[in-house]
Amino acid sequence: MPYPSAKRQTLASNSSGTPAASGPRTTYRLLVLVVAMALGTSAALWWTLRQAQDLAQPHQQNDLWYISSVHNELARVSLLARQLRGREASAQDLTDRLDVLYSTLDTSGRGPRVSTQLREALPGTAQSLDELRTLVEQWSEQAIASTPGSSAARPQRATATPQAAVRVAEDISRQSDTLLERLRQAVATVHLFSNQQTDHARQQLHQRFIVLSVVLSGLLGGTALLIAKLVKDARAATAASRRLAQTNRELEDLVARRTRKLEEGRALLGFILDTSPSDVLLTEVESGHVLFINHRLTERLGLKAAPKTLFLPDLLYDLDTRQRFMQTLDQYGQVDAMEAQIGSQTPCWSSLSARLIDVEGQLAHLLWGFDISTHKALEAQLRELATRDALSGLLNRRAFMERSTALFDHCRRHGQPCTVLMIDIDHFKRINDLHGHQMGDTAIRACADAIGQALREADLLGRLGGEEFAALLPHASANSAQQVAERIRGAIAQLGLVSPAGEPVTFTISIGMATNERYHTGIEPLLADADAALYRAKATGRNKVLAHEAAVPSP
């Protein structure tokens, strides 16, 4: 069954690779997109976190708290200065408060602690703080009336004097309002600045969140697309796998059907070959391994089972035929309708054909033939019939001449004597005339039988025509032949035939004899001599045997 064209086309489109290759390419692109989006999301997240972290660090609030603290401490110092002047506080209280203010101003020992950002944005505020620090240092020194130190370092602790403290308090009262005002302005400025900064940072953070959202949306979208594509690919792969499985099943079915058909075909071929009237053999040339032999040939070879090994030449009985057959086969690769005998025990005739063929890389002889035994037997029968006289069953003239020639030559070659008898029924015409032609035929048959019974197996007897017979007696001398001839003549005389009318039919024969001599170079001269002797026997009264030289009188 031909494979469906639609299926073939499906297979072809799958095998071309174009549609199948586009899937992985798209998946790869989506994967790259998702990775890019993931990287972008990570970057945006990091960027946003940084911004949030910055926002979370309260620089501005620190500055604001710091300046407010300074302002508050300065206000306390100012209040204490007023109280000192009203004798409500001690010098020591003033110096302690100044110490607190100084500590608030200079927590690290390196001056006022304001952020770099504030220092750059509002340099006036930072400068005011620096000036206040210098003032506080002076006030502290003046209040304790100690040995003045450097302006950069805190003076050594000493006991404050009331007079110095009052003077300092007065100085503080004089400047404190201005200083406090400046600090209040600074607080307001820093507060405003801080708010601006915070707003700006919030806006930035908002923008970064937008960017992060966009990138995250891209990531989610890409991931969704990738998942959708993977699901689609998986479904397509499952469908393709199902189609492939279906195609495989169909192919397996097809192969099974074809195999079954092939096996059925082989079985049918084997059956046909087994039951055909032909002999069939397929055998390897080198090993003689029998690839096939049908039952008929196995039986004809007289074997009970198919042989495992059989060389083609061994099949042929006659050595000459074998040589001729194999020579032709080797030379031309084929033999057609050569008649030969096959088998070894009881050879039988076949008309054989053969081919030299290649079977799976091995040279093999393929032989087939027909049984022609019957044909050969008929042929032999016909040949035999062609040599026989229909009435008497004896050799006819032509056959007698052929065989007597060969026999005579053989005797001559070996220096053996041989004698020819020419036998003729006397007055045969009368038998026909008196008793009918059928009786004449009966007489001829009876005469032939009688002569044949008198002769040996090796002797040759033929009917030369009419009522005339000839016999060749190999290895027979004239004397022994004479005896045989007389015995024949006597037997004929004793036949005692009866005619259809019931009348007795008797007849005699005359025999002319000639034994081979040197001058007889062939059978013809010898027959002529015997014929001459017969003629004389007839002429001298019949019913007698005469040799060529002299007539032998009848007893």
Ligand SMILES: Nc1nc2c(ncn2[C@@H]2O[C@H](COP(=O)(O)OP(=O)(O)OP(=O)(O)O)[C@@H](O)[C@H]2O)c(=O)[nH]1
């Ligand atoms: N019935 C029969 N007669 C045959 C056959 N062949 C020849 N004849 C007859 O044989 C006769 C031969 O006659 P002839 O040649 O005169 O010889 P004959 O009568 O035997 O005389 P002699 O030979 O001289 O003794 C003829 O009449 C032939 O017709 C045959 O096959 N059957």
